[in-house]
Amino acid sequence: MRARQISRELALLALSQLPSSPERLAKQELYNLVLAAVRTLTTEAHEALETAAMELDRGYQQLLKSETQAAHVESAQVMVRAAIEQVQVALNRLGAAIDFPERIQLANQTNVRAYALEILECLNAHRAEIDQLLEASLVDWQIQRLVRVDRDLLRIATTEMLYLGTPERVAINEAVELAKLYGDEEGHRFINGVLRRVVDQLQSRPPVGGVPTVTGDT
Known part of the structure; x- marks a missing residue:
């Protein structure tokens, strides 16, 4: 592990x-x-x-x-x-x-x-900026109305992509696997869709945030 x-x-x-x-x-x-x-x-x-x-x-x-x-x-x-x-x-x-x-x-x-x-x-x-980005990526949902697991997984994956230098593919895959473990049957599909829209937003604007400060495996 x-x-x-x-x-x-x-x-x-x-x-x-x-x-x-x-x-x-x-x-x-x-x-x-x-x-x-x-x-x-x-x-x-x-x-x-x-x-x-x-x-x-x-x-x-x-x-x-x-x-x-x-x-x-x-x-x-x-x-x-x-x-x-x-x-x-x-x-x-x-x-x-x-x-x-x-x-x-x-x-x-x-x-x-x-x-x-x-x-x-x-x-x-950076919760305010993270939530703002997620709100713009949600369709007919609000971040505060999501179940805890989905909301926290979206925030963690977005944090990793935006500020910790985690490759987008890795952040999404890891969030999806955790959603399968701790969410409901449809949760992992929802997580995958929202995070892909987050990636689309990030790719359409200049990069922000810092670089990874912890090295190691993913």
Whole structure:
């Protein structure tokens, strides 16, 4: 597992849990980054389980009505299938939460922490411009209305392309793979489409931002 791949995943999962202040963010240890990532995963697992419980209850209520109306059976089946899907999401999140610290241990921890923090610091420093670029690339959507995973993935990939010197193809492919892992079935296609429109915008204007300050693999 490449260090920067884990850094991107760590930045994605920790982003919503960490301070935005540059001074406080720079002081974060790897332990705090991993803790924030695991908290995000476990929170999402709990939410998925709660949704599954509600779907199961609704399905049960429909089954009670099915003795007199056959249509309720089909409705109950749909709800139970949705509940099963939510349970699978929860299990995946819990599995990732358990597995993530071990993957950090197997990687170059110094490089993982350094690049994850560079992404987060750069994103926070240039969030306004990043969001402006993304807003112009969204079709019938607003950045603040997107689900957290999609919004954060778009911000991270745009940060890498615009300020960290990551090749456009690499940034898009990495974001798409993370969307497949943490998003819904259609999320990765949405991410791919938006980021390609971001690239079109970047290619039509003079380059901005700095150069990579962290070297290593992608």
